Amino acid sequence: MLKKSTKETLKVVLSGMDERTRKTLTLYLHGPCKAAGVTIVDFLEADLEIIDADLREGRLLLSKRFSETLHRPLIVLSLQEISREGVFYIKKPVQVESMLAALDKIRTQLRQLQQNRSIASAKPGLLKEKESSTNSRTSPITNHQVSEPTKKQLEVDASERNKSAKHQTAMQLSDKGFSVLSAGLEPLDINNIEQLKRAAYNPKEYFQGFVQSAIKVAKDRDQVLQLHTGWKLMLILPRSNEIWLDADDKQLRAFSGLAINKNSSKKMSISWPDPKLILNGALDKFQNMEAIVWKLACWTSKGRYPRHIDIERPVYLKQWPNLTRLVVTPHALRIAALLIDKPVAPIKIAGLLHIKPEYVFVFISAASALGLLKQSDRNADCDILPPELKPNRNKSLLSRIIDKLRVNKLNGLDSNEPI
């Protein structure tokens, strides 16, 4: 009979598994393995990761892990032998002895790593060396701190997180609210093509560009990252598709509207989060990643369009944005429905829908920031477009239903303020 382990329990994250396998393995670690490991949900918090390589999801994840630097010990369960440096292979059917032996080795390894880190932190030069070898390949943002925190305190109970603002229904921006947002910018004249062409901005010159760039790095590396801006603390959590931001919407709107000069942009960097960071109790600051990027794009755009889009060539939507969880800009649903139906040049959308060009541009800025908007190669799509849309035979009825639904909106959801 196995003795009850008196050693420290390791925190294990189970990846690439279906619910049933996950539950079985959780019980296995708790029971036969005498709680040598306890499963947790948050990747960031885990001491090690276990992947079942015989499952499709697990196989895909494993090849991803093999293509990058491993940041935590990895146990691979499989019928087929897998030999790779730094990976602990356990042949199926998994024996308790094999699992305990692997966990023991990992425990020793982690202890050793912690000791090395203590030495490294006493010698800043060591970190500097590491910094230059791991600079970001994909981002203009620089890494300046690469050591992984030894004790992270970022985990928040999953059920608690469900109470946070990220599940709130969409805020709707009325025409008046939009006017406040775009105050200071010259109103656009739909018939002045040259003026419309000038109404462009470069997202990379604003906070929006830096956030998008940091998200890309975090997703590529599958790591939690902190974006240093000299402003408010921002953490990017790619696995849960969330951003933790220590600022409210008003503060974010003000900051996102300011162009970032070259001196300030040099101060922008990403790193592992500060290990001493405690986020507990700040659940309202977790936001869905898409929702925050969409907002940022709206507030940066203020009715202008991103420079990389040619407004004379047709664009289309790959799919509907999840508009119940995003800021609903004026006429967003109509623009979305049109661009799902057929590619249309942005310069023509306002005329077709009889709306202000600013409403079109703010929408395409936000949709483009989420990667939902594509430029069509088919110029012909634009040429064949009729000057007016063919109305539905029930148009009058449908309009009255829309009227009713808009009147029905809950107080406070239709914002005259740009949030």
Place this chain on the structure above:
Amino acid sequence: MSQYKIIFTGPVGAGKTTAIQSISDIAPIKTDAAASDMTKSRKAGTTVAMDYGVMNLAGGEKLHLYGTPGQERFDFMWDILTSGGIGLILLLDNTRTDPFQDMKFFLEAFSDFIEKTQVAIGVTQMDLSSRPVINDYHKKLKEMDMNIPVFTVDARVKNDVSLLIQALLYSLDPGLEA
């Protein structure tokens, strides 16, 4: 006077009754009964005939809101309910074992009606089960050659249900002006 209606469908417990309740101008007429079959594992009461609500429109017309019973054994009613409908709202419960299978089932069951009108999908219970995500639904829909609105919906929240219906209506005619 013409009778216009929007149909709410989806599996048991997806929130059809609640969604109708959220936007109806009258107290909805519910035909819930204590569940006695497998439905019992998901909710204590279930709709056995249909739900009914009304939106009063300007000019005295009414928009009728019909919720289909979720259980498949009542599918004989679906054809009757959809007759004269202007569109379909499909609500899917994200905590179900295979919500994609539900989606496929209902889209196929209502395919004739959808072909003549439009459909919008609301995914409920995403606060309880965050996976699959909305993008996963779009991927599955692409395989079915469909590109339709799919929104996260809390059926208790009027704004969510309202946006979903608006997306359905604008899909029918993006030129509509409020």
